[in-house]
Amino acid sequence: MNIPLELRYAKTHEWARLEPDGTVTVGVTDHAQEMLGDIVFVELPAVGKRFAAGAECAVVESVKAAADVYAPVSGEVLATNADLGEKPQSINADAYAAWLFRIKPDRASERDALLDAKGYAEQLAAEEH
Amino acid sequence: MLIFERSVPGRASGAQLPPAPGDAAPLPERLRRQRAPLLPEVSEMDAVRHYTRLSQMTFSIDTHFYPLGSCTMKYTPRAANAAAMAPEFLARHPLAHAETGQGFLGCLFELQEILKDLTGMAAVSLSPMAGAQGEFAGVAMIRAYHRARGDAARTEIIVPDAAHGTNPATATMSGCSMREVRTDRDGRIDLEALRALVGARTAGLMLTNPSTLGVFESGIKEVARIVHDAGGLLYYDGANLNAIIGRVKPRDMGFDVVHLNLHKTFATPHGGGGPGAGPVGVAPRLAPFLPIPLVARAGEGYRWADERDLPQTIGRLSAFMGNAGVLLRAYAYARLLGRSGLRRVADYATLNANYLMAELLRAGLELAYPRRRASHEFIITLKKLRDETGVSALDVAKRLLDKGVHAPTVYFPLLVPECLLIEPTETESKQTLDHFVGALREIAAEARADPQLVKSAPHSTPVRRVDEVRAAREPDLAWRGA
Amino acid sequence: MPFIPHTDAEVRAMLAAIGAASIEELFDEIPRELHAENFAAIPEGVPEMALMRLMSERARADGHYLNFIGAGAYEHHIPAAVWQIATRGEFYSAYTPYQAEASQGTLQVLYEFQSMMASLTGLEVCNASLYDGASALAEAVLAAVRAQGGARRVLVPRSVHPFYRDCVRAIVRNQGVEIVELEYSRETGATALEALSSAKGAIAAVVAPQPNFFGVLEPVDEITDWTHAHGALAIGLVNPLALALVKPPGEWGGAGADIAVGEGQPFGAPLSGGGPYFGFMCARQALVRQMPGRIVGRTVDAAGSPAFTLTLQAREQHIRRAKATSNICTNQGLMAIAATIHLALLGPSGLERTAACCRANTAALARRLAAIPGLRRRFSGAAFHEAVLSLPRAVAPVLEALGRERILGGFDLSRHYPELGHALLVCATETKTGDDIARFAAALERLLAGEKSC
Structure with missing residues (x-):
């Protein structure tokens, strides 16, 4: 299972990259895309919209399932990945390249509370059982 | 080939043209249609051949066995269709006054009475047009009941984790939130979890019994007590009524409201997806809220009852009288079977399911709930087969099509991995069931010998496996011309 | 045993395979106290011969009437081929086409259905049917409110069928959607544009019926433009047959309506006492x-050949559960199949001719009835195939008297529109001849004259 060391993770299978400018880029993990199968549609949040940590803010759809994506941190959506409209399958190809949205976090503490790669790997192992 | 691709400009089904229209003031220019719609220009024979050929590209109960769990695909008696297609019934305008339709209303009234007795309920409305609309009516009545008592905070609907998707969707449609209650490893509701969930916000619990796991919820009286003690009401989803019809009355189990799927239990046709009918029956305390119209007695005859009779009704769920023609078919079915025949439905549906379960176990397949009796349906899990061969439940389902059997319900309920939910119904013979067992046995052998054969199935249907991913990524939902 | 094939020997063999002594034993997980024995209200079964006799006697007792009621359900000629094909067992007794490879016939017909309806309404997409026109309007209101994601107020003209308005309220009430009714002009019978501008607050959607319940054609361009100018979605509620003559919703106003819904009954569904009909939704x-409900898409199979399948299912209850766009599962598939065959047999010219005939026959009926002393046409607006007449006295007894002459003389508007006085809604479709109209007019004239002389 591909779990890059440099990223942070939410229990609900989002990855978060802490950018040098303090913003957070968010996507879904390789495990999430594998569980969903062929992704056919991504519903993205509106730029400028605000979400609390843990709030539903996007949906990733496959043929037989739809998964909600939760904001890993509270904040305002700064940008979304427009390429996913044409090519939702890019999440299947590389879940960590195909980001969903970028968020400006309200406070740093929530960022620090996210799982690291080891913690996320442990959670996945626990879910297996 | 699409009907549009058979079109030849200027061709028409001449016999279908009405006489030339008489005089009418021309329509104002700004309201007029400028371009003709894209309809095919074909002869009557072109159309008849096209649609007859398409009919031959579809499985149906008249041609195939459908062991489709929770769907009750039983034989649809032709007599019920013939009886409902009487020209006077077909020509009846829904707004014609009741005096002109006493025969029609009599059938509906008697159907209401039959359904009352079967469910043990105090009153029945026939108007909901499908199971999901019956569910909506039920939850709307539950909300109206609480509201009428000044108890408006009750907006939570509890459903088991294995519930059919319409249950949670109905909760949302009725403005309620949904809470899930766990089932244990024998398929029973976890009573402790239920006790922890109920409270002052509980509007009600929606339950199928036998459950979608194919087993009877034997603790139902205790479930009812817990929900009632918390102030909530109990909703019976009639999807699986075929298992207990004529044997157990939902009211006796403690339910306050029930919907029936007449296209399942009463053998009205599925029609490739509908129409169905989802009548609701209620305990006395919900009777004032029933959806209108109802059929009421008027002296020797019958009349419509509407909001003037039921001022607290949740209202109208269709413009007229639901799927009246479906109701006539269900009435005909109930009269053909009668009291004893309806009870035999449950007997033989249960016999067939338990026989099939025993034979599949003998054939080496794994049951999801091995310690339980089958109701009218049961679940097998193909997890072991998938782990060993890579062949999934979906692959097996597709391969069954090659063997002349419609696929069982796959991947439902969601909590059993690689599952097939199998419901043979009472109208199938032992020979058909044996053929099905043989087919599954062959497929299991094929999965081990040549998994690719199964994974690439079906091979003998009009098309090979359909690319659903492309369909969803690049939706082509309407023909727009050559 | 009706519809149960088992012989005694087979039952014994099956029980032996199960390891049970009797069928009764198979119910041993059901608590004893729940076993019911008394089903006294259900009669014993009858053979098919007796059933057919019973049902045909009841049908014959109801008899035939010369029908001039429309009001949302219309008597049209249905080509004989429509139901002969639609009741072929392969269509009639098929399940929902979830297994695409075993359902190509059903799926292709539904794709053709969606194509025909999309073209008729001038919109891009159509679903594979909803229950009926009234519940389809409720679904359109909910879809519009969801799409807008804020405002929950929807404007619905009073010129919309009163039962549709009842149904919409019943279905959307629990989701906190507010329905505001718009008045119509007492002169033209169309929605008063002033009524629109007096609507207050943020609006999610506006419904525009075409034609409206009175048969009158609405100023749909103006309503649609006003709706869009106020940031709301325009929902067209249409009689699909009228669209053979009148501008489709997709072309209303500057930008076109956003959603079109309606009752599909005029396409192939017999009156049948109120159903089954079917609703449609285009957008x-x-x-x-x-969109609520099933949608069919065209794609390819593993060999690259054209193939059809249900698609965009992540909207639906079986996948999205509590977050689905609707709880609808079973729809009116067979009615949509019949409608497709019906439209293929009529074709563009047949459909247009049928619509024109309906319009002309109703115009002739209204002219003839308005010539009866004391009767007059109520509205001046352009109409499709219904007309409102003012009678000199209460309508209900007149309709009852006509009923005794086996004529259904129209729909009494006085309960739902008391402000119109003794108003009668009539309709003459293409099925009515000059003789039919003359018979109705003569009976009505005689009745009213007789009443006067009393």
Whole structure:
């Protein structure tokens, strides 16, 4: 299972990259895309919209399932990945390249509370059982 | 080939043209249609051949066995269709006054009475047009009941984790939130979890019994007590009524409201997806809220009852009288079977399911709930087969099509991995069931010998496996011309 | 045993295979106290011969009437081939086409259905049917409110069928959607544009009926433009047959309506006492993920050949559960199949001719009835195939008297529109001849004259 060391993770299978400018880029993990199968549609949040940590803010759809994506941190959506409209399958190809949205976090503490790669790997192992 | 691709400009089904229209003031220019719609220009024979050929590209109960769990695909008696297609019934305008339709209303009234007795309920409305609309009516009545008592905070609907998707969707449609209650490893509701969930916000619990796991919820009286003690009401989803019809009355189990799927239990046709009918029956305390119209007695005859009779009704769920023609078919079915025949439905549906379960176990397949009796349906899990061969439940389902059997319900309920939910119904013979067992046995052998054969199935249907991913990524939902 | 094939020997063999002594034993997990024995209200079964006799006697007792009621359900000629094909067992007794490879016939017909309806309404996408026109309007209101994601107020003209308005209220009430009714002009019978401008607050959607319940054609361009100017979605509620003559919703106003819904009954569904009919919903492409119900798409199979399948299912209850666009599962598939065959047999010219005939026959009926002393046409607006007449006295007894002459003389508007006085809604479709109209007019004239002399 591909779990890059440099990223942070939410229990609900989002990855978060802490950018040098303090913003957070968010996507879904390789495990999430594998569980969903062929992704056919991504519903993205509106730029400028605000979400609390843990709030539903996007949906990733496959043929037989739809998964909600939760904001890993509270904040305002700064940008979304427009390429996913044409090519939702890019999440299947590389879940960590195909980001969903970028968020400006309200406070740093929530960022620090996210799982690291080891913690996320442990959670996945626990879910297996 | 699409009907549009058979079109030849200027061709028409001449016999279908009405006489030339008489005089009418021309329509104002700004309201007029400028371009003709894209309809095919074909002869009557072109159309008849096209649609007859398409009919031959579809499985149906008249041609195939459908062991489709929770769907009750039983034989649809032709007599019920013939009886409902009487020209006077077909020509009846829904707004014609009741005096002109006493025969029609009599059938509906008697159907209401039959359904009352079967469910043990105090009153029945026939108007909901499908199971999901019956569910909506039920939850709307539950909300109206609480509201009428000044108890408006009750907006939570509890459903088991294995519930059919319409249950949670109905909760949302009725403005309620949904809470899930766990089932244990024998398929029973976890009573402790239920006790922890109920409270002052509980509007009600929606339950199928036998459950979608194919087993009877034997603790139902205790479930009812817990929900009632918390102030909530109990909703019976009639999807699986075929298992207990004529044997157990939902009211006796403690339910306050029930919907029936007449296209399942009463053998009205599925029609490739509908129409169905989802009548609701209620305990006395919900009777004032029933959806209108109802059929009421008027002296020797019958009349419509509407909001003037039921001022607290949740209202109208269709413009007229639901799927009246479906109701006539269900009435005909109930009269053909009668009291004893309806009870035999449950007997033989249960016999067939338990026989099939025993034979599949003998054939080496794994049951999801091995310690339980089958109701009218049961679940097998193909997890072991998938782990060993890579062949999934979906692959097996597709391969069954090659063997002349419609696929069982796959991947439902969601909590059993690689599952097939199998419901043979009472109208199938032992020979058909044996053929099905043989087919599954062959497929299991094929999965081990040549998994690719199964994974690439079906091979003998009009098309090979359909690319659903492309369909969803690049939706082509309407023909727009050559 | 009706519809149960088992012989005694087979039952014994099956029980032996199960390891049970009797069928009764198979119910041993059901608590004893729940076993019911008394089903006294259900009669014993009858053979098919007796059933057919019973049902045909009841049908014959109801008899035939010369029908001039429309009011949302219309008597049209249905080509004989429509139901002869639609009741072929392969269509009639098929399940929902979830297994695409075993359902190509059903799926292709539904794709053709969606194509025909999309073209008729001038919109891009259509679903594979809803229950009926009234519940389809409720679904359109909910879809519009979801798409707007804020405002929950929807404007619905009073010129919309009163039962549709009842149904919409019943279905959307629990989701906190507010329905505001708009008045119509007492002169033209169309929605008063002033009524629109007096609507207050943020609006999610506006419904525009075409034609409206009175048969009158509405100023749909103006309503649609006003709706869009106020940031709301325009929902067209249409009689699909009228669309053979009148401008389709997709072309209303500057930008076109966003959603079109309606009752599909005029296409192939017999009156049948109120159902089954079918609802349809068409919409702009951008709204496709807000659509309720099943949608068929065209794709390819593993060999690259054209194939059909249900698609965009992540909107639906079996996948999205509590977050689905609707709880609808079973729809009116067979009625949509019949409608497709019906439209293929009529074709563009047959459909247009039928619509024109309905319009002309109703115009002739209204002219003839308005010539009866004391009767007059109520509205001046352009109409499709219904007309409102003012009678000199209460309508209900007149209709009852006509009923005794086996004529259904129309729909009494006085309960739902008391402000119109003794108003009668009549309709003459293409099925009515000059003689039929003359018979109705003569009976009505005689009745009213007789009443006067009393």
